[in-house]
Amino acid sequence: MRLHGCAHMGSLGLLAGKSVHGFVVRNEWELNVDIGSVLVHMYAKCGFLKNAVWVFDLMQERNVSNWTALICGFCQEALSLFKMMQEAGVRPNEMTFTGILNACAHKGMLEEGRKYFKMIKDTGLEPRIQHYGCMVDMFGCKEHKQLDIADRVIGQVLKEIKPENDGGVYSLVSDLYVLNEKWDDAERSTESQKMNMRSEEEKIWIVYDLSFVLEENIKARACSMEYWLARILQ
Template sequence: MPVRDAASWSAMITFYINNGFRDQGLSFFREMMANENPKPDQVTVGSVLSGCAHMGSLGLLAGKSVHGFVVKNGWELNVDIGTLLVDTYAKSQHGFCQEVLSLFKMMQEAGVRPNEMTFSGILNACARKGLIEEGRKYFKMIKETGLEPRIQHYGCMVDMFGKAGLLEEAYEVMKEMEFEPNIVIWGSFLSACKMHKQFDIADRVIGQVLRDIKPENDGGIYSLLSDLYVLNKKWDDAERVRNLVLNQNLRATAEEAPCELTVAPSGLAFFEKTVGTGPEAVKGQFIKAHYVGKLESGKIFDSSYNRGKPVTFRVGVGEACPYNFSKLDAVPVGGGGD
């Protein structure tokens, strides 16, 4: 850099961190601190902390260094720096809950008014450590400070109660909030029901989950539902949920790769490639396909001669085939002619 002042350092660090190159951004920050001239300003520190919050253990180490720098230089803990420090500690996989609560107390003592993000960090830390009473207190404090709880705050409470096995309280939080539960909240609640084997409570919301969350956007929700049905020995319901996902994956495959079965000299052709053997098919004839393939999810589906249901197609009439085959065996079953 031609001019190495605080502004140019900050611009470089912010650019790398905001564009996903957090390691490089932190490397520049360490170099800046080592040179001690110029010293990082609050803009630079804010950029670094925003990156630290998304970097797990590595980010935690850097965040603690930044925290030490703030203390060493006697900076006042304002809402921006305080909240970013809270967020960094709260998102650490080690769950530095006491550090989070201590920082929040320091902010209060300094007269710093917390914002929505501050409370998200605090409630997240309480959920990780199972600090139920503290979580209740801080959730109540949101309104006491003139803010309105957002969906992420309710989500933290559902997660906290769920992990602690307080499923009734988690359910009441979802009932009372003015937001529709999102996929994160549903996942948290259903995971807790599975963990604590509380199918009866999960059953209260399954109908709404199936209405609100579509298989193509399920984020693992349908797998949780299937697991819950299996745990409760509701085999038919478990199979029904699995089939919803299976059918969606097959539809998605068809939309992405429409195809047609056509006549080939050696059998049936698929995308102009012979993929099946057997009696030569006649254009317009119906064929019965037994197939083995792989879904986008990685699951194998199989409808070979010995198991599963075959699918019937008409050969070479321009109809899109709703399956993406990796292997195909087919036999004519009648019909015919042009």
């Protein structure tokens, strides 16, 4: 749907998104789960939160995508929305937890962040790099400066996820150092990222016959990271 593109364009896509929304209204299309979800996501991502809530309230049926879009848009109200979502019997997904952990990081709620991170596994999901990133942000922020924990999380991430295959890991490290004015460390991290970057051509050798091996390795690394982080967050 065209609205998906509008949402990812941010404010630049808002005008086009409103035009599509107007088309939906004029033609009396039903505001079903799919259309409503994209509209809520578009308005929330563009910062038009009142519009997002207006569409959300008009929906007769809501799913995890609708709730997640609203949670990600409303940082301050995210925890209350998450509770309402649970009470409505809607099961959260990976993006939902990314939004809720971001909210905890922005509000400096360390204990709440620990609780929601552990809840990822309890829900039957596996923590992803973005979830670990939220935890590093949470402990590494200037207000709390629990850099010992943040550094340990980063150290384990660097061991478990090969940085040359995931530039986001190095970006995570560099951002933490910059935030805490460790300029030399930030520069070294940036240089390491440049040295270890692989071209897309070098990645093409991964063939389908090896996919099951890669999948098992990824699962093993994820389990190891989950166990280790659970230990240090106790």
